[in-house]
Each structure stands twice: as structure tokens, then as C-alpha cells.
Amino acid sequence: MSRTATVSRLSKRERNVREPLRSFFTAAWLGWQIESNWTDPFLFAVYSIIKPIAGAAILVVMYGIITRGAFESPLFVYIYLGNAFYIYVGSVMNGVSWAVIDDREHYKTLKYIYIAPIHAPFYLVGRGVARFLTATISVLVTITAGMLFLNLQLDLGTVNWPMFLAALALGVILLANMGLMLAGVTLMIAHHVWFIGDAVAGALYLFSGAIFPLEVLPNWLRPVGFAMPLTYWLELLRRALVGQVAESFPTLSHVSNGQLFGILLGLTAIFGIMGIIMFRWCEHQARERGLIDRVTNY
Amino acid sequence: MSKIPAIQTDTLTRIYKIRGGKKSDPKELVALKDVTIEVPRSELFGLLGPNGAGKTTLIKVLTTLLAPTLGRAFVAGYDVTKEPHEIRARINMVSGGESSGYGLLTVRENLWMFSQFYGIPSREANRRIKELLEVVGLGDRINTKSSDLSSGLRQKMNIVRGFMTDPEVLFLDEPTLGLDVGAARDVRRFIRDWMDESKDRTILLTTHHMVEAEQLCDRVAIINEGRVLACDKPTALKQQLQQAAIYHLQISPLDGITPETFERIRGVHHFTYRSQDGSATLEFILEEDDVLATVLNQLTAHDIHLLNLEKREPSLEDVFIHLVGMSMEEVERGEVD
Ligand SMILES: Nc1ncnc2c1ncn2[C@@H]1O[C@H](COP(=O)(O)OP(=O)(O)O)[C@@H](O)[C@H]1O
Ligand SMILES: [Mg+2]
Numbered sequence: 141m142s143r144t145a146t147v148s149r150l151s152k153r154e155r156n157v158r159e160p161l162r163s164f165f166t167a168a169w170l171g172w173q174i175e176s177n178w179t180d181p182f183l184f185a186v187y188s189i190i191k192p193i194a195g196a197a198i199l200v201v202m203y204g205i206i207t208r209g210a211f212e213s214p215l216f217v218y219i220y221l222g223n224a225f226y227i228y229v230g231s232v233m234n235g236v237s238w239a240v241i242d243d244r245e246h247y248k249t250l251k252y253i254y255i256a257p258i259h260a261p262f263y264l265v266g267r268g269v270a271r272f273l274t275a276t277i278s279v280l281v282t283i284t285a286g287m288l289f290l291n292l293q294l295d296l297g298t299v300n301w302p303m304f305l306a307a308l309a310l311g312v313i314l315l316a317n318m319g320l321m322l323a324g325v326t327l328m329i330a331h332h333v334w335f336i337g338d339a340v341a342g343a344l345y346l347f348s349g350a351i352f353p354l355e356v357l358p359n360w361l362r363p364v365g366f367a368m369p370l371t372y373w374l375e376l377l378r379r380a381l382v383g384q385v386a387e388s389f390p391t392l393s394h395v396s397n398g399q400l401f402g403i404l405l406g407l408t409a410i411f412g413i414m415g416i417i418m419f420r421w422c423e424h425q426a427r428e429r430g431l432i433d434r435v436t437n438y
Numbered sequence: 439m440s441k442i443p444a445i446q447t448d449t450l451t452r453i454y455k456i457r458g459g460k461k462s463d464p465k466e467l468v469a470l471k472d473v474t475i476e477v478p479r480s481e482l483f484g485l486l487g488p489n490g491a492g493k494t495t496l497i498k499v500l501t502t503l504l505a506p507t508l509g510r511a512f513v514a515g516y517d518v519t520k521e522p523h524e525i526r527a528r529i530n531m532v533s534g535g536e537s538s539g540y541g542l543l544t545v546r547e548n549l550w551m552f553s554q555f556y557g558i559p560s561r562e563a564n565r566r567i568k569e570l571l572e573v574v575g576l577g578d579r580i581n582t583k584s585s586d587l588s589s590g591l592r593q594k595m596n597i598v599r600g601f602m603t604d605p606e607v608l609f610l611d612e613p614t615l616g617l618d619v620g621a622a623r624d625v626r627r628f629i630r631d632w633m634d635e636s637k638d639r640t641i642l643l644t645t646h647h648m649v650e651a652e653q654l655c656d657r658v659a660i661i662n663e664g665r666v667l668a669c670d671k672p673t674a675l676k677q678q679l680q681q682a683a684i685y686h687l688q689i690s691p692l693d694g695i696t697p698e699t700f701e702r703i704r705g706v707h708h709f710t711y712r713s714q715d716g717s718a719t720l721e722f723i724l725e726e727d728d729v730l731a732t733v734l735n736q737l738t739a740h741d742i743h744l745l746n747l748e749k750r751e752p753s754l755e756d757v758f759i760h761l762v763g764m765s766m767e768e769v770e771r772g773e774v775d
Contacts, residue, residue, distance in 0.1 A: 149524060150523070150524060150527055154557075155523070158557060159557075162554055162555065162557055163555065165554075166551055166554040166555060169551070170540070170543075170551055173540070173542065173543060173547070174540070174542065177542045247538060247539060247540050247541070248536060248537070248538035248539075249538050249539065249540065251503055251531075251533075252531065252538065252552065252599070253555065254502075254503060255501045255502055255503060255526055255529065255530070255531055256526060256552065256555040256556060257523070257526045257527040257555065257556060257557070258526075258555050424505075427502075427503065427504060427505045428505045429455070430454065430498070430503075430504045432503050432504070433498070433503060
């Protein structure tokens with residue numbers, strides 16, 4: 141069918157700039173409304189304060205037993221911080237991918253959002269912003285608790301803030317893209333997978349040098365750790381916060397900060413492209429199979 | 439005004455693959471088969487058919503929720519497969535009989551949020567929201583959490599969501615499903631008024647209510663088992679049946695004879711039988727008036743009293759029966775069995 145000039149196309153600017161921006165900000169607003177709807181403040185406290193502290197406490201006890209109480213060792217700071225920042229991994233990935241389930245199954249709005257002129261990846265990432273913010277509370281609480289009660293050797297005066305913030309920002313972008321991949325998978329699965337983000341985060345926990353050096357892994361599993369951008373991300377965050385203590389983890393001690401940044405940047409770019417491609421492919425599949433508005437009975 | 443049809447489909451087919459057991463090959467269900475329709479701008483087009491006919495499937499394809507299996511479909515001149523993005527900026531959709539929405543947001547917040555996806559400036563959005571909520575009688579609920587609304591009121595909120603963006607093409611999937619009689623009437627009037635306000639608007643509405651199709655729609659396509667069987671103005675569709683004679687009989691209870699006896703009379707095109715306490719109703723579509731004599735003879739022969747006899751004008755229901763050989767209700771019952 142031929143189309144006459146009377147049907148005007150959306151302008152490039154509308155499509156490439158305005159749409160992604162308003163998708164992102166509106167979604168972030170919605171995500172925050174949902175996340176901050178603490179009808180039960182107690183539940184919120186459990187989730188974002190008590191749970192992370194309990195997680196850290198278990199780690200501390202285990203560490204204490206294994207090392208016979210070597211809390212002064214730089215290794216301890218390293219493990220403690222790795223664990224604390226790992227909170228972001230599950231939260232951001234879940235925040236992004238969860239929106240698919242939430243909108244499709246719970247609010248039954250996914251089809252209306254999907255047919256709106258939105259930019260789906262930006263919408264989903266926007267939905268994850270609120271979880272990033274609550275995760276930040278958890279991270280801060282965990283670190284503060286460590287400093288107050290466990291004599292965590294962290295001197296805020298010597299922190300390399302620019303490096304810390306840059307690494308954090310890059311990591312969040314990375315996690316958002318990983319969340320997008322999971323969102324794509326979630327979109328394609330007719331049955332709901334409630335905690336796919338947490339599940340994946342849990343699986344990657346051991347491969348990212350969060351609580352022990354990659355050297356501890358058997359030889360054949362080590363490459364998985366080196367391919368994980370999270371490994372470099374955590375290393376950078378720790379170096380920014382506690383400087384050369386970092387070398388207590390041998391894994392990356394021969395790599396400079398600049399090199400670490402380069403690797404993280406490269407892997408983030410690769411994951412970003414993969415995330416978009418994978419999401420679009422899953423979206424296409426879901427449209428072919430009629431899964432966009434599929435509601436499972438639960 | 440452009441001559442591009444608001445909606446156009448060309449031998450559109452949609453097949454669902456149903457994955458059964460692990461081993462067995464997926465079964466195929468043809469939900470739409472070679473659907474070719476064209477809806478010009480400014481038309482209120484109705485899709486009439488029983489449950490399972492394929493109405494929702496057609497709407498899903500046109501609203502870019504579902505990919506066509508074969509054939510092509512265009513909305514506002516854009517291909518649903520190749521340019522879904524262009525379409526989304528120009529359409530909206532409302533499905534009846536479901537309660538979607540963010541329960542923790544107020545009615546205004548729910549609607550405002552959707553308006554933002556369409557890039558409507560907040561001020562303008564709030565103005566439209568307020569105005570439309572007044573029209574559907576939800577004005578005093580604007581700050582109510584949507585979880586506190588009854589399902590009927592939620593549906594009205596949803597209807598406002600669809601109209602609020604002033605789409606070029608609006609898809610309404612059984613918009614009055616689940617509403618009480620009064621609310622359904624309000625919604626129908628609202629739909630008609632909205633269409634009459636501007637020549638640039640087009641609606642595709644699905645329904646399995648004859649009356650809704652007849653009263654509301656400029657043109658109606660009758661659809662069954664994924665096929666469009668007829669498509670015309672309601673009056674023109676009924677014209678096809680001008681020859682047929684439609685009779686409504688009320689009689690004393692059938693005694694000593696089964697309803698099937700009437701079905702077997704030659705010239706009876708379609709027959710339904712319903713019994714209430716103390717009496718029974720028979721409904722006939724006869725090929726011509728003369729056949730009525732045979733029917734009445736049967737009644738007399740079995741000593742059945744005729745309490746009332748009416749000749750009816752053909753309705754769209756009769757058109758459906760004429761085309762399918764069954765009433766929509768019978769088709770739906772067959773589906774369940
Ligand atoms: N996602 C799906 N998977 C498999 N079959 C489906 C799916 N959606 C609808 N169907 C089937 O396709 C046919 C048409 O359904 P639908 O378009 O919903 O009809 P209507 O809206 O007219 O009631 C029905 O037989 C229905 O069971
Ligand atoms: Mg339907």
C-alpha cells in the first residue's frame with residue numbers, strides 16, 4: 141500500500157530524545173510511588189535495613205570463625221565492602237526485570253504501556269530507579285554498621301570520591317543492562333519467575349570476587365569470574381574506598397586503576413549492546429507468541 | 439483529509455500455537471482467517487461475534503500487541519509489523535471486563551501517568567482528565583485511590599485513559615462488558631458523542647451485543663470462527679433478510695411433542711425453543727410467510743394453545759443466524775462443551 145505525504149512520521153527528535161526521556165522519568169516516578177508505598181513501615185525496615193545487616197552479620201561471624209577473629213586484617217574490609225555493594229546487584233536487576241511481572245500480572249497494565257509510544261528499555265530501567273535508591277539505603281546502613289560496631293577500617297577522608305562515583309555510575313548502568321536481559325527473558329516466559337533477579341545475583345555472587353578472591357575458585361571456573369564485569373566493578377569500588385589495602389586480594393593486584401576502568405567500560409559496553417539486542421529479540425518473540433498481555437493464574 | 443484508511447487488513451491470519459504435552463507437536467488454533475477489512479477515517483466500525491470469534495485477537499494485532507501470522511495489517515497507513523512505533527503514537531485501546539490500573543495511585547495519578555507516556559503536557563493532561571472524568575460521572579472520585587473503586591468505576595477510569603490521548607484510531611474491546619445497564623448506556627452515549635465531535639476520529643469496537651452494534655456502529659462486520667462473514671451498515675445487513683419471515687410465538691407448554699418436530703418442518707430456517715413456567719416461546723426464521731401455516735397446523739394437531747404471535751423485523755441476531763445457522767448464544771454454548 142502506498143502512503144501519501146499527509147501521514148507524517150514522528151520526528152527523529154521526538155523518537156530518539158523525548159520518548160526515551162519521558163519513558164524513563166515517568167517510569168521512575170511510578171516505581172518510586174510503588175516502592176515508597178510503605179503501608180507497613182516495619183516491613184520496609186526489615187527489607188532495607190535488617191535484612192542487609194543480618195546478611196553482613198552472617199558473613200562477619202563466618203569470617204571470624206575462619207580467620208580466628210582477624211578483623212584488623214585488610215582482608216576483612218575487603219570482604220565486608222564487597223558484600224555491602226553486592227546488595228546493588230540483586231536490587232537493580234530485580235527492579236528492572238520485576239516491572240514486567242508487576243505490570244503484566246499484578247496491575248494488568250503491561251499491554252496498555254506496551255502500546256503507548258514509550259521506549260520500552262528506558263521505561264524498564266526507569267522502573268528500577270526506586271530499587272536503586274532503597275538499595276543505597278541498605279548499602280549505607282550496612283557500611284555504617286560496620287564502621288560503628290566492627291571497627292571497619294574505612295577513612296572517609298582518604299576516599300577517592302571521583303573514582304568511587306564514576307565506578308558506581310558505571311556499575312549501575314551495567315546492572316541496569318543486566319536487568320534488561322532478565323526483563324526480556326521474563327517477558328518471554330509465560331509463567332512468572334518471581335525472583336529471577338535475586339536468583340541470578342545469587343548465582344553470580346561467587347564469581348565476582350565479592351567475598352573471596354577468584355583464586356579460590358577451581359581453575360576451570362575462574363574464567364567465568366574474569367568475564368564478569370562485576371568483578372572489576374567491585375574491585376574499583378574497593379580501591380576507591382580503601383586504596384591500596386586492595387592488594388590483599390591478589391586477583392587483580394597487577395592491574396592498574398586505569399586498566400580496571402578500561403576493562404569495566406568495555407565490558408559494560410558489550411553488556412549494554414547485548415542487553416538491548418537480547419531484550420528486543422525477546423520482545424519480538426513475545427509479540428509473536430502473544431505473551432505481552434498473558435496473565436498466568438496464580 | 440487524507441484518503442488513507444484508518445484501518446486496513448489484507449488476508450490477515452493469526453494462528454496460535456498451543457503447546458500441550460512435552461512430546462506432542464504443538465496444536466494450532468486459527469483465531470483469524472483471511473480477514474480483509476477496510477475502515478475509513480471517521481467511522482465507528484463494529485466487530486460483532488460470539489466469544490471466541492477472534493475479535494480480541496484482531497484488536498491485538500492492530501494495536502501491535504500481537505504479530506500477524508500471515509497477511510498484512512495497516513493502521514493509520516502504517517504496517518503493524520514494520521512500523522509499530524508510528525502506530526502507537528496514534529492509537530489507544532480499552533478492554534472491558536477487566537480491572538487494570540495501579541491500585542495504589544489515585545484516579546488522577548493513574549491517568550496522568552499514562553498521559554505522560556504520550557507526551558501530553560501536564561496542564562493539558564490534567565484539564566482533559568478532569569473534563570472526561572466529569573463526563574463519565576467520576577468527577578468526585580478524582581482523588582480516590584483506584585483500588586477503592588468498584589470494578590465498574592475502574593472500567594470507567596480505563597475508558598477515560600483511552601479517550602484522554604485523543605487518538606486517531608481508538609480500539610474498544612467490549613467496552614461495556616461487565617457494566618450495569620445504566621453505566622453501559624452512559625458509555626455508549628459517550629462513545630457516540632465523542633465520534634460526533636470530530637471527523638478525524640475512528641473507532642473499532644468489538645461487541646457481542648446485537649443492540650450495541652446496531653445502535654452505535656456506522657458499519658458492522660460479523661465475525662465467527664476467525665472469519666468475517668459479512669460487513670456493511672446495520673440496515674443493509676438486515677436488508678438481506680427482507681425476504682425472510684421472523685415469528686415469535688408464545689404457546690402453552692409442549693406436550694407429547696418434542697421441539698425437534700418444528701426443526702424438521704420444511705422451510706424453517708432456524709428455530710429456538712425456550713420454556714418458562716406455564717408457557718413456552720418459539721422463535722422461527724422461516725424462508726417465507728407460508729411456512730407459518732405448517733407450524734400452526736402442528737400446534738393444533740397436538741392441542742397446543744397459541745397465546746401470542748408476533749412478526750418481528752429482522753435484527754442483527756437474525757443476520758448472524760442466517761449466516762452461521764446458529765445463534766451467537768448457541769455458538770458460545772458449543773464452545774463450552
Ligand atoms: N494466547 C492464546 N493462545 C491460544 N489461543 C488463544 C489465545 N488467545 C485467544 N485464543 C483463542 O483464539 C480464539 C479467538 O479468541 P479471541 O480473539 O479472544 O476471541 P473473542 O475476543 O472474539 O472472544 C479463541 O478460540 C481463543 O480460545
Ligand atoms: Mg474478546
